[in-house]
Each structure stands twice: as C-alpha cells, then as structure tokens.
Amino acid sequence: MKKGDHLFLVDGSGYIFRAYHALPPLTRKSDGLPVGAVSGFCNMLWKLMLDARNTDVGIVPTHFAVIFDYSSKTFRNDLYPEYKANRSAPPEDLIPQFGLIRQATRAFNLPCIEMEGFEADDLIATYCRLACEAGGDTTIISSDKDLMQLVGDTVGMYDPMKDRQIGIPEVIEKWGVPPEKMVDLQALTGDSVDNVPGVPGIGPKTAAQLLEQFGDLDTLLARAGEIKQDKRRESIIANTDKARISRQLVTLKNDVPVAEGLDDFVLHAPDGPKLIGFLKTMEFTSLTRRVAEATSTEAGDVQAVAVAVERADNAHGPDVGAGAPARGAVEPGQANGAALSATDAPKQGDTPSLLSALRLERATTGKIDTAAYHCIRDIETLKAWVAEAREAGIAAFDVRATSSDPMQAELIGMAIATAPGRAGYVPFAHKSGNGDLLGGGTLENQIPLREALAVLKPLLEDKSVLKIAQNLKYDLVIMSRYGIDVAPFDDTMLISYVLDAGTPHGHGMDALAEKWLGHTPLQLKDVTGSGKSSVGFDQVDIDRATAHAAEDADVTLRLWLVLKPRLAAKGLVSVYERLERPLVPVLARMEQRGISVDRQILSRLSGELAQGAARLEEEIYQLIGERINIGSPKQLGDILFGRMGLPGGSKTKTGQWSTSAQLLEDLAAEGHELPRKIVDWRQLTKLKSTYTDALPGFVNPDSKRVHTSYALAATTTGRLSSSDPNLQNIPVRTAEGRKIRTAFIADKGNKLVSADYSQIELRVLAHVAEIPQLRQAFADGADIHAITASEMFNVPVEGMPSEIRRRAKAINFGIIYGISAFGLANQLSIPREEASNYIKKYFERFPGIRDYIEETKAYAREHGFVETIFGRRIHYPDIRSSNPSLRAFNERASINARLQGTAADIIRRAMVRMEEALDEAKLSARMLLQVHDELIFETVEGEVEATIPVVRHVMENAAMPAVSMSVPLHVDARAANNWDEAH
DNA sequence: ACAGAAGCTTA
DNA sequence: GTAAGCTTCTGTT
Structure with missing residues (x-):
C-alpha cells in the first residue's frame, strides 16, 4: 500500500x-x-x-x-x-x-x-x-x-x-x-x-x-x-x-x-460466475441479474440455469402499475395546466348545494400535473402573477421556510395558485446542495427576498383579494415577522374542521387531498429525504421544490373550492366565521408574544429533583437488592410481583404486570414501603424530565421567551391543544409540581394576570339540561358539589362531612364525562353495585340530567353528530356500531362533547373579543396563554386593577348575544409576579 | 429511526 | 367515565 x-x-x-x-x-x-x-x-x-x-x-x-x-x-x-x-x-x-x-x-x-x-x-x-x-x-x-x-x-x-x-x-x-x-x-x-x-x-x-x-x-x-x-x-x-x-x-x-x-x-474485480453461482444458490434473482449485467458474465452461462428464475422475475416487471389506473385521469384534449376559473359567480337561483356541486366539478376537473407548474424567477413575472391574483380576487399560497417552528423559520420561497392547475413557485433563498463548510452558496435566478416581498406584500394585505392557505397560522406568524399582515383569508384546514370534526380522516392536506380530490400530493420527505440524510427545503433542487410547493398551493385552492360552499350548505358559516377564522390571528399574536420563563429557577429545581430522585433510587435499590432500571415498568413489574411476590398484581392488556400509580398507592396503603418510594421517584423524575429539563430548551434565543404552538384543529371537541412545549399541562396539583409554575414570570415592571372560569362545564350542563336546583345553586353562588350531595343524600350543607361532598363531586364530574358505573366505581374505589346505586339516586333527584343524556344519545344516533349551543358539530361515526363497548364509548364521548365543546366555544368567543375590549379601554394587557378555561395575560403593573374588570366582563359575557345562558358564568382573576401565585 | 405501550401531567 | 401532549422504555424498521 x-x-x-x-x-x-x-x-x-x-x-x-x-x-x-x-x-x-x-x-x-x-x-x-x-x-x-x-x-x-x-x-x-x-x-x-x-x-x-x-x-x-x-x-x-x-x-x-x-x-x-x-x-x-x-x-x-x-x-x-x-x-x-x-x-x-x-x-x-x-x-x-x-x-x-x-x-x-x-x-x-x-x-x-x-x-x-x-x-x-x-x-x-x-x-x-x-x-x-x-x-x-x-x-x-x-x-x-x-x-x-x-x-x-x-x-x-x-x-x-x-x-x-x-x-x-x-x-x-x-x-x-x-x-x-x-x-x-x-x-x-x-x-x-x-x-x-x-x-x-x-x-x-x-x-x-x-x-x-x-x-x-x-x-x-x-x-x-x-x-x-x-x-x-x-x-x-x-x-x-x-x-x-x-x-x-x-x-x-x-x-x-x-x-x-x-x-x-488489494481489490480485484468481482469474479462474475463465482458470485452469480452463490447468488443463484441463495435465490436472489434481481441481484443475480444486476451482477450478470454489470460483470458482462456470459449470458449463456447465466441464462441457462436462471431461465425459470428470470421469467418469474420478469413476470411482474412490465405489469407494475397496470393494476392501478391513475385516479382523475384527464380526458384527451384536456391540456395540461389549462387554468379554470376559480370562482363562479353564482347565478340567481343557485342554492348552496348546487354551487357546491359546481365548484366540486371545477376543482376536480383538470388533472393535477406537477410538471405544469411555473417557476417564477424574475420580478416582472412575479408582478404578472400578482396582477392575475388581483384579477381573480383570490389566491392560494403556501410558504416554504427553514423550520416547522414559525418563530425561528426563515423564508425560502412561496407558492401561489390563482386557479385550479394554475400555480407557480417563487424561490427566494435556495442554496446549492451539500454545502459542507459554508452551507452552500445561494443559487442564481431567484428573486431576492426583499424584492419579492415588496411585490407580494400589497397583494397579501389587499382587502379585495382573498388569501387561502392550509394551516394559515403558521404562515401568519412567519409573515408577521417579515412585517406583512395577511388579510383577508380563509384556511382550508379550519373549514374542514368545522365541517368534519370527529370523522376518521384528519384535516391535514394529505388527508383532505385524498378525500376530496382523490389525489396524493408529493410528500415532503420525497423531496427532502428523511431521517439523518434529509436536507433542508432550501437545499432542494428548485424544480423539485416548485413541483412540491406549487402543488400544495394548487391543492389548497382546489380544496377551498370544494369545501367552502359546503359550509353554507350545512349551515356552518357562522361557526367558521365567529369561532374559528378570527381566532387565527389572535393565536398567532399570542404565540409570537410567548411568556418569560426564569431559567435559573428551573435549573435550581432540576438540581433539587435530581437529588431527591437519587436518594430515592438508592433506597429503592436497597429494598429490592438489585440495581434495576426503575423507569422500566417491565423490569419493575417483574421484581415487584414476580420476584418479591407482592400481592394484588394485575396485568395490562399486553400481559405485563401493571405498575400504575393507583395500584402502587393501594399497596402503599397496605403498609408496603417500596411502592410509595417508587411513586415518589416517578413524580420527581417526571417533573425533572418533562418540565425543568425540557423547558429551557424552548426559550427562543432572540426573544428569550417561550413560544408554544396552539393547534386549532387537533381536538374533536373544539378545544385548543398546545405543543412544543405543551403549556396546557404545567403541574398544579402538588406543591412540588407547583414550583414549576413559579418559573413562569412577568417581565420587570409587569404582572401576570390569570383569569379562569369557575365550573364552566357544570354551568353549561345546568343550562342545557335545564336543571332547576343547579341553576338556582349557581345563581346563588353556592357550593355546587355540596348542593348536589345535599340533594342526593339528604344531608344539610352546613357541617357536611367532606367524604360525602367528595362523592357528589365525583358524580358531577362523572356526568360531564358521560358517566358509567364502572368508571365511577374506579374513581371512588367502591364496588360497581354501589356506584350504580349512586347514579340511580342522582337521576331520581335530577331527572333532567337523565333526559339530557338520553336525548343526546338519541340525537347522536340519528344524525351521527352532536352540536354545541353555538352550533359546532362533532361527529361520532361509530355511535351506531354493533360493538357494544365501542358504541358506549361513543355515547359517553358525545355527551361530553356537547359540554366540553360548548365551554371551548365560550372561551374562544372571549378570546376573539378580548383584544378589542382591551384596546377600547386603552389597556396594554396582552393575552399570552390559554389553558381551556383559563387565560393568562401580561400587563404593566399599574394597570392591573383596571384590567381585571375588563377581562372578567368579556369572559363572563362571552356567550352573548348568540346565546343568553340561564346560568351566570363566573370568572376568578388575580395578578402576581408568577403564574403560581396568579392562579 | 420510528411506533406503540405505559405512565403522568393538565382541564 | 371526557379531552389533550410528552418522556421513557421496548421492540421493530
């Protein structure tokens, strides 16, 4: 060598x-x-x-x-x-x-x-x-x-x-x-x-x-x-x-x-016959063929023995794909990219459903051809597209950026569609591939970001052009960071959510394209690769990027054509326009603001938790005499119930020993010391890994704040969800956990204000089920669980034993969850018989609730969905299932959905109005977070007293004027330097 | 590298 | 009994 x-x-x-x-x-x-x-x-x-x-x-x-x-x-x-x-x-x-x-x-x-x-x-x-x-x-x-x-x-x-x-x-x-x-x-x-x-x-x-x-x-x-x-x-x-x-x-x-x-x-050329001999023995037909070709091995030698194999291999060669005719294949004569008018001026007499059918026709006629899209590489062409969009009065767009986190994403390009089949992509900042050291140079023939945005901004902000996007909040946050306020707009994901919440298909672009257009769009990972070998979208070849991004814009436009008329046809326009669409910019602003998190507090807590966990770990090892992985339920179960033979073990559905907290608590109550330590250890490690260790990683380097992401269309009931990080499950129940909340702080000179609805779901229940005793109790501002207990067990509210009240409270919550004797028995650790009797008694005292439950089930069975008092629909396609447990599950979920969904609608309405109310009152308070029944604001210290009444008024009157509730809504609000004290 | 189970956090 | 999201472990791709 x-x-x-x-x-x-x-x-x-x-x-x-x-x-x-x-x-x-x-x-x-x-x-x-x-x-x-x-x-x-x-x-x-x-x-x-x-x-x-x-x-x-x-x-x-x-x-x-x-x-x-x-x-x-x-x-x-x-x-x-x-x-x-x-x-x-x-x-x-x-x-x-x-x-x-x-x-x-x-x-x-x-x-x-x-x-x-x-x-x-x-x-x-x-x-x-x-x-x-x-x-x-x-x-x-x-x-x-x-x-x-x-x-x-x-x-x-x-x-x-x-x-x-x-x-x-x-x-x-x-x-x-x-x-x-x-x-x-x-x-x-x-x-x-x-x-x-x-x-x-x-x-x-x-x-x-x-x-x-x-x-x-x-x-x-x-x-x-x-x-x-x-x-x-x-x-x-x-x-x-x-x-x-x-x-x-x-x-x-x-x-x-x-x-x-x-x-x-020293490397020698492969010995064709020797290698092929082995491969044939192994019956690796296609590799045998490839090796034969590459090594120019005598055809006779190979073919003679491999004929049978070769034929079997060829048999499926030419046939690949023949069994699956392309969906939506175009008729001959339908030119590629032939643009169809996106909007149809509805003729007089057109009913919503006729318009709906017309649009469907438009959107699905003309095949989706990714080769027909335009790459917009110079400013004049871009201006022509902008003019075209103005003419059409409508444009679907799709933003491409460097990150799925809109707070960190830098723009790479933008696709725009003005009619089905008519779409283009504007590359701003694509780079040459494999930029090893310097990240590759910016490619030629792109429109520099600044120049492109100068042309696009007037269009995106033009009141007379409707902008359409799929999951628009992402684009809104990014564009806002570039100084562009996109309006007016529609969001196809949200339209789908309003139409079809609860149906098995989701509301992502792929699912919608499949369902409504019978089309599978190019997958992002097919252009960027996946896993570690993946590259950023800015490294994707511009032609491939054009095909992918422009197709998404085209598909979005077509989806809008199909879906938007369906809102009117189903009477869901006001749900979309009042509860969904206006919330998008509100949430975008909340996400952009973020909240301050004190990293020092978290790191101190993390140290304390680590110490506590380490001490428990040693004690646990002492007790079991072995250093197992305590975090492994499998190992833990085997030790606890296998080797140590603790009583009361039960198995999970996969046959493992269950080591649930409930079960360990029960064992601890019987005097075993090990389970208690395990439960404690789990609490500490949970708090450490999920919160104190993870949260600092979410602090944005520019703003120094934590910016969660709210999903508007993720839950079936209409609630929001929060992720990256999830700020809707920050601990509150235990003293240890609450310490984490002290790390969520107001900036200097500011205060956090927390305002939360009291018992909102029970109030909704009292309203919709028309329960006189509950309405009266809420009107009186009484203790609702105590009143319930008093009604059920004939005990006076005065001097009521806490155990009695606890049971009534569990039943009240049970109703909201679509009660079952099994669940209540579990919750209260009582026999199923006894739970069953409680429910019976409850229904005797509150017959309106039984009627409400039966009516909900019947309605869901008849229509396949239930509605909130504001008309939001939640579908339960399995409500008619012949599988009794699946059916029962859907019944409980539909009962819960009316209540949870209505409460979700109420706080959405409050959020939509909140900013204007604060502005009118000349207050500087800003909404930061939503946690289902709670809103968290940050405001300057001197305005706290003025802010709280405004916030409370908006929240307590949020149902009005659409619905005048027969039960008052009540909001508790307070201010402090951190979230723990404000809550 | 990813998916599912188990477990735990919230309303 | 409802609705979510995240982490760890475990086994598979």
Whole structure:
C-alpha cells in the first residue's frame, strides 16, 4: 500500500445486525432457509462496490476487506467479566446466516477477516493504523459510535444505509467532542448495550460539557472536586474506577497481531460466475441479474440455469402499475395546466348545494400535473402573477421556510395558485446542495427576498383579494415577522374542521387531498429525504421544490373550492366565521408574544429533583437488592410481583404486570414501603424530565421567551391543544409540581394576570339540561358539589362531612364525562353495585340530567353528530356500531362533547373579543396563554386593577348575544409576579 | 429511526 | 367515565 491508495474496511458484524433488522423478517429461500440478512448484506456490498466505482468525484477503493467478530469472548471479558454480559443470544433465524454471510464475502472475492480474542473493531483499528503508516487513506463502512474514535485526517466513516459520510465535523456535531475524545466521552457515558458501566447520571451532553471544561478524562477525574453540581460531582468521585475501566473497555486495540497484511486486501474485480453461482444458490434473482449485467458474465452461462428464475422475475416487471389506473385521469384534449376559473359567480337561483356541486366539478376537473407548474424567477413575472391574483380576487399560497417552528423559520420561497392547475413557485433563498463548510452558496435566478416581498406584500394585505392557505397560522406568524399582515383569508384546514370534526380522516392536506380530490400530493420527505440524510427545503433542487410547493398551493385552492360552499350548505358559516377564522390571528399574536420563563429557577429545581430522585433510587435499590432500571415498568413489574411476590398484581392488556400509580398507592396503603418510594421517584423524575429539563430548551434565543404552538384543529371537541412545549399541562396539583409554575414570570415592571372560569362545564350542563336546583345553586353562588350531595343524600350543607361532598363531586364530574358505573366505581374505589346505586339516586333527584343524556344519545344516533349551543358539530361515526363497548364509548364521548365543546366555544368567543375590549379601554394587557378555561395575560403593573374588570366582563359575557345562558358564568382573576401565585 | 405501550401531567 | 401532549422504555424498521 502506498500514498494515494484507499482502504475500505467493512464492519461486517455491524452490517449483519443492521441488515437483519432493516429487512422484512420472513425472507426465506424456497427450502425454508432464512436468508433475509444475507440478502441485505449482499445488496449493500454490491451497492457499495458499484457506488464507489461509478462515482466520478467519489472515493474509489484500492483495497477492500470485510471484518467480523470471531466470537463473543474477547480480552475485554478478562478486564471486566460483565462486558456484553447482558447481550442476549442472536435471534434464531439469524444464526444460520452468520456462516452464509462469510461465504458471501468470499463469493464477492473480498477478504474475510476475523481473529479469536478480538472484536472486529480492534482489527479495524489496527488496519487503520497500518494504512495510515503506509500513507494511505481509510474509509470504515459503519455507523457504529464505537468506531468514531478512529476518525481523523486520513480516516473517515461512511454509513451506506443513510448514504452519509462521517468525518471529524460530523462526530463533533453528533457528540460534541472531536474523535480523539470519543474514548473519554464513552468512558463517562458507558453503554447499556455492551454493559460498559460509565458514570451513572452522566449522559452524552453532560460528558461533552465536562470534557470541554476539563480537557480530558484524567484531568476531570483528578479535579472532580471542582464540579459545582452536587450530584454530578459525587457521582463522578464515587465512580472513578468505573470510568477508568470503561475507558479501557471502549478503547480499541490498534496493535492486534494480524495474520493478513494490507497487501492481501488489494481489490480485484468481482469474479462474475463465482458470485452469480452463490447468488443463484441463495435465490436472489434481481441481484443475480444486476451482477450478470454489470460483470458482462456470459449470458449463456447465466441464462441457462436462471431461465425459470428470470421469467418469474420478469413476470411482474412490465405489469407494475397496470393494476392501478391513475385516479382523475384527464380526458384527451384536456391540456395540461389549462387554468379554470376559480370562482363562479353564482347565478340567481343557485342554492348552496348546487354551487357546491359546481365548484366540486371545477376543482376536480383538470388533472393535477406537477410538471405544469411555473417557476417564477424574475420580478416582472412575479408582478404578472400578482396582477392575475388581483384579477381573480383570490389566491392560494403556501410558504416554504427553514423550520416547522414559525418563530425561528426563515423564508425560502412561496407558492401561489390563482386557479385550479394554475400555480407557480417563487424561490427566494435556495442554496446549492451539500454545502459542507459554508452551507452552500445561494443559487442564481431567484428573486431576492426583499424584492419579492415588496411585490407580494400589497397583494397579501389587499382587502379585495382573498388569501387561502392550509394551516394559515403558521404562515401568519412567519409573515408577521417579515412585517406583512395577511388579510383577508380563509384556511382550508379550519373549514374542514368545522365541517368534519370527529370523522376518521384528519384535516391535514394529505388527508383532505385524498378525500376530496382523490389525489396524493408529493410528500415532503420525497423531496427532502428523511431521517439523518434529509436536507433542508432550501437545499432542494428548485424544480423539485416548485413541483412540491406549487402543488400544495394548487391543492389548497382546489380544496377551498370544494369545501367552502359546503359550509353554507350545512349551515356552518357562522361557526367558521365567529369561532374559528378570527381566532387565527389572535393565536398567532399570542404565540409570537410567548411568556418569560426564569431559567435559573428551573435549573435550581432540576438540581433539587435530581437529588431527591437519587436518594430515592438508592433506597429503592436497597429494598429490592438489585440495581434495576426503575423507569422500566417491565423490569419493575417483574421484581415487584414476580420476584418479591407482592400481592394484588394485575396485568395490562399486553400481559405485563401493571405498575400504575393507583395500584402502587393501594399497596402503599397496605403498609408496603417500596411502592410509595417508587411513586415518589416517578413524580420527581417526571417533573425533572418533562418540565425543568425540557423547558429551557424552548426559550427562543432572540426573544428569550417561550413560544408554544396552539393547534386549532387537533381536538374533536373544539378545544385548543398546545405543543412544543405543551403549556396546557404545567403541574398544579402538588406543591412540588407547583414550583414549576413559579418559573413562569412577568417581565420587570409587569404582572401576570390569570383569569379562569369557575365550573364552566357544570354551568353549561345546568343550562342545557335545564336543571332547576343547579341553576338556582349557581345563581346563588353556592357550593355546587355540596348542593348536589345535599340533594342526593339528604344531608344539610352546613357541617357536611367532606367524604360525602367528595362523592357528589365525583358524580358531577362523572356526568360531564358521560358517566358509567364502572368508571365511577374506579374513581371512588367502591364496588360497581354501589356506584350504580349512586347514579340511580342522582337521576331520581335530577331527572333532567337523565333526559339530557338520553336525548343526546338519541340525537347522536340519528344524525351521527352532536352540536354545541353555538352550533359546532362533532361527529361520532361509530355511535351506531354493533360493538357494544365501542358504541358506549361513543355515547359517553358525545355527551361530553356537547359540554366540553360548548365551554371551548365560550372561551374562544372571549378570546376573539378580548383584544378589542382591551384596546377600547386603552389597556396594554396582552393575552399570552390559554389553558381551556383559563387565560393568562401580561400587563404593566399599574394597570392591573383596571384590567381585571375588563377581562372578567368579556369572559363572563362571552356567550352573548348568540346565546343568553340561564346560568351566570363566573370568572376568578388575580395578578402576581408568577403564574403560581396568579392562579 | 420510528411506533406503540405505559405512565403522568393538565382541564 | 371526557379531552389533550410528552418522556421513557421496548421492540421493530
């Protein structure tokens, strides 16, 4: 080997397992021999050799070897007997394939290297060193992190399954340390798969940070006392030995006395007949054919034996796709891209349903042809499109940006559609692909962002042009950051939600295109790739980006044509126009504002939680005498109910022991001390992982605030949902959990105001079911659960035992959830009989509620949906199911939906009006968050007293004038510096 | 890398 | 018994 030569080292053992798992499990030869992994291995090897040869600028190997593990016992087991001890035996059907894969390697004419007492990784390390000393380069074909320590100037890695090169920058990006420090990093983190202990509590992030700080492992261990974090310091000091032995285990041995030298690895051309002989034996028909072609192996030799196989293979070649005629195929003569007028001036006498049919006709006539879209690359063309949109009075658009988080997304391009089939894409900021160091240069022939927006802004803000988008809030937030206020608009996702909440199809573009247009749009991952090999949309080839983005705009326009008239046809226009559409800009502004979160408080809490959890962990290990993973319900269940034989175990539907909090609480009540500790441990780790550790990661670097994302069309009932992060489930029940709320703070000089509806769903129930006692109780401002208990059990409200009130409260909540004896019994931990009697008694005292429930079920069964008092529809297609439990579930859900949905509508109405009310009162308070029955505002300190009455008035009167409720709504509001005290 | 189960947080 | 979203573990792709 000499300078300029290039050695390929294939991690054969790693390959085997990846091929095995990546392929369908049941690949067998006709005689039953399992060959899935062999097949995957051969295909990958072939592709690797082929790719390497065909690449002009790629690396062409001069030397090539496949390295295997010899057996599971190596010198590492002498160092540390537990090494790889928890590794289970390979799957049954993989065992016979190990030998076959070695045969395959030889059939490829490649050296097959293994050595007793050493892992494949050690051999690889050794050959890397030898190649380097000889002046050659090496590429390791693997993605195993254990090999990353070898990466350097002359050694790279390549992951063939993801088509990804791994060099020094990739290692740093992935692990936060350069390759030479990978050993130290792995010594700290350990490896649960190989049973390398590491230091407990140190993960890759922490390890990288420590190595950054101290330089290397030895320095770190010597100066561990300087670490500030208590738990971390103690853990490292206590586990110094483990770290040292871990380092020995993960350090690859690069001086293995190898039998073969590099000269034995010189790459030869594949021996066609030899390889094909093997492949045919394996019955890999298509690879056999490809190899035959590529190696120009004598056709006669191959065909003679392979005829039968070849015919079987060809049989489905020409037929592919013939069984599935393209949907919506165009009639001859229908020109591609022939634009149809989007809007139809309704003639007099057109009924909504006739218009609906007309539009459907327009939207679905003319095929969707992604090749027919225009790429708008100069300002004059863009101006012509804007003029066209003005003429049409309508334009669907689709924004492309660098992130799914609209608060961080930078614009890449925008698609616009003015009529079915008539769509174009404006690229602003596409870059050339594989920009290694500088991210690639911006491509030519795009309209610079600033110039394009100057032309688009007047259109997007033009009152006489209706803008249409799918999930418009995302676009609204981005455009607002670029100084554009899009209006007026329609949102096809929201129209679908109003029409079809509760139906099995969702409201995403793909589902809607499939349902209404019979069309499957190009998938984003087909243009960007998926997983780690994916690229940003700005790296997508502009023609492909045009096809994808313009198609989305075209589809959006067509969906609008189909869906919008249906609103009128079904009498749902006012739901859309009052409860959905106006909320979009309101939520967009709330998301943009975000809320301040004090990272110091969270980090202090995180430390406290870690300490508490660590202490409990030790106590739990003491009690069970073993260091299991407490977070694994499987391991925990096996110990608790298997080995320790605790009573009262029950199984989940998958046959595992249940370790639910309820069950552990019951055991704790019987005097067992372990379950209590487990429940406590779970609480602490939950708070830490979900809140104190995760929230700081959501602080936006520019605004320094946390910006959640509200989904308007995610729930069936009309509630909003919150994600990334979810700020609708911040703890409140326990004192420990509430501390997290203290981290949500008002900026200096400001206060947070929290205003929440009191018992809104029960009030809605009292109103819709017309229950005189409940109406009176709410009118009197009485304790509703106490009144309920008093009615049911004939006890006076004065001096009522708390247990009695608790039961009544559970029943009241039960009604809202569509009560069942089973559920109530569970909730109250009483026999089902007793629960059943309670319900009976309740219905005797409140017959109106029984009537309400029966009426709701009958209505749902007849129509397939229920409605809120504001006319929102929620569909229950399974309400007529012959499956009794499915039917019962739908009945309960429909009962709940009227109440939950009405409450959701009320707070939506309040939110839509709130901004104007605050403006009129000249108040600077701004809405930040919504938590189903609560609104959180931030306002300057001096305006708190003036703000609260305005907020309360808007919320308490939100049902008016559409509905005059027979029960007053009541809002509690208060101000403080943080969310905990304000709530 | 992803999906589902289990578990836990909220209204 | 209703409605959500997130994390961890586990097994599969």
